[in-house]
């Protein structure tokens with residue numbers, strides 16, 4: 001037996017991007033169906049859960065819900081290959097914007113609930129299998145739900161199905177991630193970790209080639225301990241490196257309570273995040289900060305613009321490329337330039353030798369700067385170290 | 398390509414780098430279709446679960 005549904009906007013994927021898109025499309029009056037292959041939103045977690053304060057504004061909230069937050073970040077520690085430690089916790093913190101370590105199992109579920117409350121029809125355990133264009137400007141998705149075929153016809157599909165997006169290719173958008181732009185990640189949630197409240201980053205080619213190890217506190221002695229590496233730089237796997245870190249003195253006595261794995265696309269965004277009847281958001285659109293691998297904020301923001309753009313196109317009766325192009329202009333105007341800078345920074349970072357990383361840490365230890373954003377850090381390093389200046393010159397203008 | 402399902406976390410990293418769309422990861426399984434092995438998926442896998 002198969003089920004046949006119709007709607008204005010079909011959202012595939014209920015991560016932060018899809019839930020936000022579904023919510024804003026529904027709030028703008030569109031009939032929305034949102035599907036996810038999972039039975040439980042937010043589970044399993046595939047994320048280190050750190051975000052900056054700024055995301056709340058895009059959710060239309062002035063304060064985060066207490067239950068989303070496991071840790072408020074006020075201290076950042078960077079550790080270079082030769083163990084040069086940079087603590088960012090002194091006067092430099094005064095202007096620092098707070099960040100949070102979230103509980104994404106709760107956060108993601110709440111975002112999905114907000115979409116449902118706004119009127120979106122959520123369908124869990126419903127997996128997008130294939131798509132096609134129909135006559136008359138409609139698109140059709142074939143999905144599977146508890147062993148049954150589900151056919152969903154829509155005016156616009158929003159692809160929010162994450163790093164391994166399957167939606168785009170059916171509508172002419174290529175989404176393969178080149179190996180050199182794939183951050184391959186594993187993470188353990190751990191307890192009995194010795195912590196002093198800092199979020200920690202460990203760099204070096206033997207520690208995490210092309211990426212870093214992170215220790216993000218989630219409580220007095222609980223933390224996300226994870227790693228991202230660029231697999232084209234090594235023959236070993238992310239788990240091998242993380243297990244080596246776990247065997248180090250830093251992690252003595254710590255115990256694993258959960259294991260996660262995942263990939264982050266640390267590339268430039270797709271050239272076109274829209275097509276006839278199609279918008280792509282979040283990881284599916286490759287709108288991720290390539291330097292940090294952070295994609296929650298950009299997934300939410302792109303999701304919001306996509307939801308609004310889709311609802312508007314439907315209301316105006318035109319859902320072709322031209323009618324949807326404004327979506328891309330909107331996210332470009334908001335964070336396009338920043339992503340491009342971070343992309344260049346990531347290219348520099350992955351090209352730095354261990355000696356250069358040590359130099360950078362030494363330089364950072366000495367300098368003061370206005371605020372602790374990734375950009376300020378890079379500028380500060382470049383200004384105090386002539387050798388690095390050349391590599392970082394893009395950021396000084 | 399082959400997968401050692403005992404190592405696989407169903408994280409989809411392999412599917413994201415596969416140039417021929419030969420890997421599908423559902424909510425409970427990983428399905429590999431026959432391919433000319435390029436090896437990209439095996440390198441991308443954080444767990445080392447894929448082998449030729």
Ligand SMILES: Cc1cc2nc3c(=O)[nH]c(=O)nc-3n(C[C@H](O)[C@H](O)[C@H](O)COP(=O)(O)OP(=O)(O)OC[C@H]3O[C@@H](n4cnc5c(N)ncnc54)[C@H](O)[C@@H]3O)c2cc1C
Nearest residue numbers: 013015016017037047048049050128162262282283295296
């Ligand atoms: C280990 C790791 C650590 C990270 N740490 C951070 C961090 O600290 N801070 C940060 O900001 N970002 C981090 N990220 C990145 C962040 O997790 C993603 O950028 C973010 O989740 C993207 O949101 P999204 O909504 O685009 O996609 P996702 O959150 O990936 O959601 C996609 C959804 O689509 C569903 N789906 C997939 N395929 C189908 C299908 N065929 N049919 C139906 N549904 C489907 C999935 O089940 C999923 O629910 C990390 C990523 C990893 C892997």
Ligand code: SF4
Nearest residue numbers: 405406408409411442
């Ligand atoms: S990348 Fe590895 S762990 Fe992840 S789904 Fe593929 S085979 Fe499984």
Ligand code: SF4
Nearest residue numbers: 415432434435436438
């Ligand atoms: S070997 Fe290459 S073509 Fe085959 S599944 Fe892996 S990435 Fe795809």
